[in-house]
Amino acid sequence: MKIGFDNDKYLKMQSEHIKERISKFGDKLYLEFGGKLFDDYHASRVLPGFEPDSKLKMLMQLSDQAEIVIVISAADIERNKVRADIGITYDEDVLRLMDAFTSRGLYVGSVVITHYESHKATDAFKAKLEKMNVKVYLHYSIEGYPSNIPFIVSDEGYGKNDYIETTRPLVVITAPGPGSGKMATCLSQLYHDNKRGIKAGYAKYETFPIWNIPLKHPVNLAYEAATADLDDVNMIDPFHLEAYGETTVNYNRDVDIFPVLNAIFEKIYGENPYKSPTDMGVNMAGNCIIDDEVCRQASNMEIIRRYYESLNKLVTENGTEHEVQKIELIMNQANISTHDRKVAVAARELSEKLGVAAAAMELDDGRIITGKTSDLLGPSAALLLNALKTIAGIDHETPIISPEAIGPIQHLKVDYLSSKNPRLHTDEVLIALAMSATSDNNAKLAMEQLPALQGLDVHTTVMLSDVDKKTFKKLGVRLTSDPVFEKKI
Numbered sequence: 285m286k287i288g289f290d291n292d293k294y295l296k297m298q299s300e301h302i303k304e305r306i307s308k309f310g311d312k313l314y315l316e317f318g319g320k321l322f323d324d325y326h327a328s329r330v331l332p333g334f335e336p337d338s339k340l341k342m343l344m345q346l347s348d349q350a351e352i353v354i355v356i357s358a359a360d361i362e363r364n365k366v367r368a369d370i371g372i373t374y375d376e377d378v379l380r381l382m383d384a385f386t387s388r389g390l391y392v393g394s395v396v397i398t399h400y401e402s403h404k405a406t407d408a409f410k411a412k413l414e415k416m417n418v419k420v421y422l423h424y425s426i427e428g429y430p431s432n433i434p435f436i437v438s439d440e441g442y443g444k445n446d447y448i449e450t451t452r453p454l455v456v457i458t459a460p461g462p463g464s465g466k467m468a469t470c471l472s473q474l475y476h477d478n479k480r481g482i483k484a485g486y487a488k489y490e491t492f493p494i495w496n497i498p499l500k501h502p503v504n505l506a507y508e509a510a511t512a513d514l515d516d517v518n519m520i521d522p523f524h525l526e527a528y529g530e531t532t533v534n535y536n537r538d539v540d541i542f543p544v545l546n547a548i549f550e551k552i553y554g555e556n557p558y559k560s561p562t563d564m565g566v567n568m569a570g571n572c573i574i575d576d577e578v579c580r581q582a583s584n585m586e587i588i589r590r591y592y593e594s595l596n597k598l599v600t601e602n603g604t605e606h607e608v609q610k611i612e613l614i615m616n617q618a619n620i621s622t623h624d625r626k627v628a629v630a631a632r633e634l635s636e637k638l639g640v641a642a643a644a645m646e647l648d649d650g651r652i653i654t655g656k657t658s659d660l661l662g663p664s665a666a667l668l669l670n671a672l673k674t675i676a677g678i679d680h681e682t683p684i685i686s687p688e689a690i691g692p693i694q695h696l697k698v699d700y701l702s703s704k705n706p707r708l709h710t711d712e713v714l715i716a717l718a719m720s721a722t723s724d725n726n727a728k729l730a731m732e733q734l735p736a737l738q739g740l741d742v743h744t745t746v747m748l749s750d751v752d753k754k755t756f757k758k759l760g761v762r763l764t765s766d767p768v769f770e771k772k773i
Contacts, residue, residue, distance in 0.1 A: 285332055285648065285739055286332060286575065286578045287332055287333040287574070287575065287578065288331060288332045288333055288573060288574060288575040288576070288577075288578030288579040288582065289331040289332060289333035289334045289569075289572055289573055289574065289579065290333065290572045290573075290574045291333050291334055291335050291338055291572075293571075293572045293574075294334070294338060294342075294568065294569060294572040295338065295341055295342050295345065297568045297571060297572065298342045298566075298567075298568045298569075299342050299345040299346055301566050301568050302315065302342075302346065302454070302487075302489075302566055303346070303349075305485070305487050305566055306349070306453055306454055308485065308557075309483060309484060309485030309557075310483040310484075310485075311453065311477075311482050311483045311484055312450070312453055312454075312455060312477065312482060312483070312484040312485070313453065313454055313455070313484070313485050313486070313487060314455045314457055314469075314470040314473055314474065314484060314485070314486050314487075315454060315455065315456050315457065315486075315487050315488075315489055315566070316457050316466045316467055316470050316486070316487070316488045316489065317339070317456055317457060317458040317466070317489050318462075318466075318488065318489065318490035318491075319339075319490060319491050319492070320339075321339050321340055321343070321381070321456075321458050322336065322337040322339065322340040322384060323336050323337065323370075324336050324337075324338070324339060324491070326492075326506075326507075326510055326586070327491050327492075327569075329582060329585075329586050329762070330502075330503050330506045330507075330579065330582050330583040330586050331503065331569065331573065331579055331582070332578055332579065332582050333574075334569075339489075339491070340384075340388065340390075343390060343456065344388055344389065344390065346454060347389050347390055347391070349452055349453050349454045350390065350391070350452055350454040350455075350456055351391045351392070351393040351450055351451065351452040351454070351455055351456070352385055352390055352391065352392045352393065352455075352456045352458060353392075353393055353394050353395070353396060353448060353450070353455060353456065353457050353458075353469070354378050354381055354382065354392065354394075354395050354396070354458055354459065354460075355395075355396045355398055355457060355458070355459040355464045355465055355466050355469050356374055356375065356378050356395065356396070356397060356398070356459060356460060356464055357374075357397075357398050357399045357463065357464045357465055358397050358398065358399045358400045358401060358403065358406045359399050360374040360375075360460075360461075360463070360464065361374065361375050361397070361403075361405050361406045361409055362403050362405050362406060364405075365461070367460060367461055374460040374461060374464075375405075375409050377460035377461075378395060378413075378460060381458070381460065382395075382418070391452070392418075393419065393448075393449075393450055393451070393452075393455075394418065394419035394420065394421055394448055394449070395413055395418055395419070395420050395421070396420075396421045396422075396423055396446075396448060396465075396469055397409075397410060397420065397421070397422055397423070398423045398464060398465030398468065398469060399423070399424070399425045399465060400422040400423060400424055400425075401425075410422075419449070421445075421446035421447075421448050422445070422446050423445040423446065423465065423468070423469060423472060424444055424445060426441045426442070426444075429441075429468070430541065430544045431544065433544070433547045433548060433551060434551075436548065437475060437548055437551040437552060442471065442472040442475035442476065443475065443476070443479075445472045445476075447473075447476040448469075448473055448476075450473075455473070457469055457470055462514065467488075467541075470486050471486065471545075471548055474486060474549075474552055475552055478552050478553065485557065486564070487564055487565070487566050488538075488561075488564045488565050488566070489565070489566050489567060490565060490567060491567055491569055492504065492507035492510075493507050493508075493518045493533045493534065493535055494533065494567065494569055494570040495521075495532045495533050495534060495562050495565060495567065495570065496532060496533075496570040496571070497533070497570050497573070498533070499518055499519070499520060499533050500617055500618075501580070501583075502579070502580045502581075502583035502584050502587065502618050503573075503579055503580070503583045504518050504533060505518075505583065505587060505614050505617060505618050506583040506584075506586040506587050506590070507535075508610075508614055509586070509587045509590040509591070509610075509611050509614050510586075510590055512590070512594065512607045512610045512611050512614075513603070513604075513607050515606075515610075516535050516536060516537060517535060517536040518533055518534075518535050518536075519533070519534065519535065519536055519539060520532070520533065520534075521533065521534040521539060521560050521561055521562045522539065523539070523542055523559060523560035523561060523562075524559070524560035524561070524562040524563065527559035527560055528559070528560075532560075532562040534560075534561045534562055534565075538561040538564075539561055542560070542561045545558075545564075546558075583618075584618055584620045584624065585624075585625065585741070585762075587611065587614055587615055587618055587620065588615070588620060588621075588622060588624060588625045588628075588764070589625075589762060589764050590611055591608070591611045591612065591615060591622070592622075592628075592743075592764035592765060592766075592767075593764070594607045594608045594611050595608060595766075595767040596747055596765060596767050598767065599747075599767040599768075599769075600747075625741070625743065625764065626644075626646055626652060626741075627644040627645060627646050627652065627741050627742060627743040627764075628644075628743040628764065628766075630644035630652045630654060630743075631643050631644035631654065631663075631743045631744060631745050632745055632766070634654050634656060635656075635745040638656055640656050640657040640663075641656065641657045641662070641663045641744070641745050641746045641770060642654060642655065642656045642657070642663050642744070642745050643655045643656075643663040643664050643666070643667040643742060643743065643744040643745070644667070644742070644743055645667055645671050645737075645740055645741065645742045645761075646740060646741045647671070647674070647675065647740065648736075648740070651674070653667065653670050653671045653674050654667065654670065655667030655668070655669070655670050655671075657707075658707075659706075659707070660690070660706075660707060660708065661707055661708055661713065662707045662708070662709065662710075662748075662752070662770075663744055663745070663746070664709075664710050664742075664744055664748055664752045664756070665707070665708050665709060665710045665712070665713040665752075667742065667744075668710050668713060668714075669684065669685070669713060669717075669730075671737065671740075672684075672717075672730040672731070672733045672734070672737075673730055675733040675736050676726075676729045676730045676732070676733050678726050678729065678730060682726060684717065684720060684724065684726045684727040684730050685713070685716045685717055685720050685727065686719075686720045686723075686724065686727075689715075689716040689717075689719040689720045690708065690716050693708060693712050693715065693716060694706045694708070697712075709749060709751045709752055709755070710751070710752045710755040710756065711751055711752075711754075711755045714731075714734075714755070717730065717731050718731060734759060737759045737760065737761055738759065738760035738761075739760055739761075739762065740760075740761055740762065741761075741762045741764075742756060742761050742762065742763045742764070743763075743764045743765065743766075744763070744764075744765045744766070745765075745766050745768065746765065746766065746768050746769065746770040747765045747766070747767065747768060747769060747770065748763070748765060748770070749770075
């Protein structure tokens, strides 16, 4: 994989910049962390070289100064909101985040439940945390938020919230997902600290959009595509342009809320230390792009992947036409189309030629490998075997799965599990391959190539089963599919 981003430079530069920001506020800095603190696969896809846990590693360099506060909305607890990327509820993710941080030597100080109202699920989660000796603080919905500044910045507004006891100069405010109330938590703390005579500040850490690259740079457009369902829009920061005469990029929600933040800062401190939303940010990612063309190409491919994802969501009634249309507009701005995704073109050509579902994968060296539906295998399973053979240098005609491994799986599916489809899914093919590897060196060699699939692009002409999608995800494959349901036997 070609590298376009210097991860080591980023870790050093980012941690130093945050230290510098802490020093400007004296006693304490509340740092709102947007996006994923770790497993940031979007960033690693659009900035090749960015490691998915880069932000976590950066924080670990500040572990002696930092404590983490995890924020979750009571509304998300009550409706069992799920993180789509990992398939667990927000309250479960709070526990996962706590374990992940503490296992890496980071201190988790507390959990804040925002928009709190006493409901069964919320109170049960609060009790569960307290039994684990986790400090839990409650923040409430504020009438007239965010426009009624005099009421918000008062003892009846922020003053009603619990004061979060913190012990370190850098307080990282993070959450399982958007809309949890991170910013409001930071501002509430500024109000309480000011009343206590503590000099505290606020900053925001969002990887995207990247403020110091062009507005329509593919990296920034890919962020818009990733948040199409939220209706976020990248835009020139008008406050920064007016204050400094410099063009920088931010996004609509931060620009829209800045006048309110400005008024809140002035109400608390008498003045705002920031002249623009860009001023509030501490992101150094734009300074660590070392090959702009590599990042442009990677981001263009991400936009196309997001487009296919939106099409799939639409036909499964989990998305909207507006989301699809928005990403189509972004593709037009980037001057790209689905024809730029080589694996999509190859899979469709094979499918049209043979009249069956097909799949294609692009290897690191640019070769395109294909697979098709047969009596034994679905297109994704056939593709997987063909790719492993090719990478291992095994002749295409050489069998690497023995009939003795396949037969029992089909027998189990059809005769005991009531499946009408005897074809093997990708996970079943891998099990059969593992069984064959005990007695066949070619099967063993093919199985050893699985790590080489990490980061490769795959396209199928039909939408896959959840089983196949999960298998490809575990292998690190970047999958897209035509918005077509597979015909059932």
